[in-house]
Amino acid sequence: MNDSGAQGEVLYRESYGITGNDFEHGGDVATRVKSVLKELGIDSATVRRLSIANFEAEMNVIMYAERATLDLTVSRDEIRVAVTDRGPGIPDVEQAMQEGFSTATSQMRSRGFGAGMGLPNMKRNTDRFEVESVPGRGTTLRYAVRLVSAGAA
């Protein structure tokens, strides 16, 4: 076995589709990813932080985009997620990253979505967080959480 570079070596990979406006299944992908990570024995605090980010990302797609793919990549030192959507994009990423900024309609808010905490909340719960957006085309979110205990010893 090749031990060099084992830290970044991908151990597990899976992709999930998310459909815009599919409120009926809102949260299903985040829940499925969570059960996979639990099954892999990832510690529950890490699973939780990532699940919060996944849930926000999933709901953002359902509320604003046409469709997206969530790619999960587990390596020894971190869990990476990329959510690539086809949608309107975010015109002002900097503004969207501010706490409290939301374009959610009041109808959405009353259903508990779009409290204006989406992106900042994702950033808070992850160790790496990047937004790439092309207005009119779509948005890609890339984020990761570090795995502390794994790889040691």
Place this chain on the structure above:
Amino acid sequence: MNDAIVHSVEFDRERCIACVACCKACPTQAIRVRERQVALDPDRCIDCGECIRACPYDAVSARTSSPSDLKKFKYTVAIPSTTLFSQFGGEVHPSQIAHALTRIGFDRVHDVSWMCEMVGRAVDTYLSECREPWPKISVTCPAVIRLIQIRYPDLVPHLLPIESPRELAAKLVRRRVSQELGLKAQDIGIFYLTPCSAIMHSILWPVGLDESHLDGAFSVAEIYGPLRKAIEEGDRDAAGFEFSPKGLQWAMAGGETAMMRTRNTLAISGTQDVTYVFDRIESGKFRGVDFIEAYICPDGCVSGPLLVEGRYAAKRTIREVVSRLGARTPVQEEKVRSLWHEHFFDMEEEVKARPVRAPARDLREAVRLKQEKDRLVASLPRKDCAACGAPTCQALAEDVLHGAASTDDCVFVRLERLASPSAGPGEEAPSSSGAGEGGGRATPPRPGEGT
């Protein structure tokens, strides 16, 4: 409490025909039926009693106290669950039931409904002072606490650090009786009249306190006959006891939140809904909610597996009883405040997570196991028929990986093999390589195996 877990749920091997009704009903997948024997995983069982409800052969029961247990004490006190008052129709006043209890063997009856109201006020106070994480989750249902401990370790900090009304009532009445009658605390036997196995388990193996303040519990179904007779024979005099109408509503899901100052609450019940909501709290949903009242039984304690009356009738009865009692309340705000400052309501011990799955030592190995399991599951019919004795094909695959079962336990796998006896490792038929056992089990079905 670090000793071996003591469960209340018991199986009668004579009555059990090794069907899989309990195995399929179990919300934590704690039951397997292997070699025509039912086996319970003590680490997974939360004593919710779904198996008691599901068993068509009356082979599952809850271990409860027996009349001989009463003889161990000089003085006995019965604390009836609020659900007891839902069992005899709205015409019967709770005081009649309480009086009748003193005629079937208890020296005293102590009402828990007013303690429910006090605890409700204490929770109100706590919610106005506490911090994250939100939402807080109620601790009234012992099966919910245990479900969180084993399946949602991350939700443990959401649990209210406030003791249940039944334990607090027992603590208080022991003090009172001991003072009034000059009895030693250990000479007083305090028994709960329980609607469920989960509460009995919480007495045998408490969480949040070192030792239960209750000495045992009788199932409502067990005392129902004699009690009904004693109610009919007694007079209809309703004096002598005071009940809290608000507290009596704790018999139903929503009763706890109904009396709270905050309206920002949810009441959830039934294993399916509870796991649905808990899964989402784990993902950060419901952060905007203050308090969640959760019960394993549908509609709350009124559908406990050890009750007699059906849950819809029981709910109607409780509503009628409550409306007849009117709006009076025996609880004084100052009393709650002074007990609050004494830390009377506090849980004695911290609730700790008790995850069933140990975290993997090696991620690579965990990934390999998961992939192997996924492959196994794909080779199984995924009908979740449970004929193999595991509740789902997923569960069978896990058992196979742990060497506790073989894919040959699957009826469909065996049928397929019979249809194409030449099926080798190259074909779709699953390999039994990871099984470790069961090599001899693939061949002709044993006689009498068909159902």
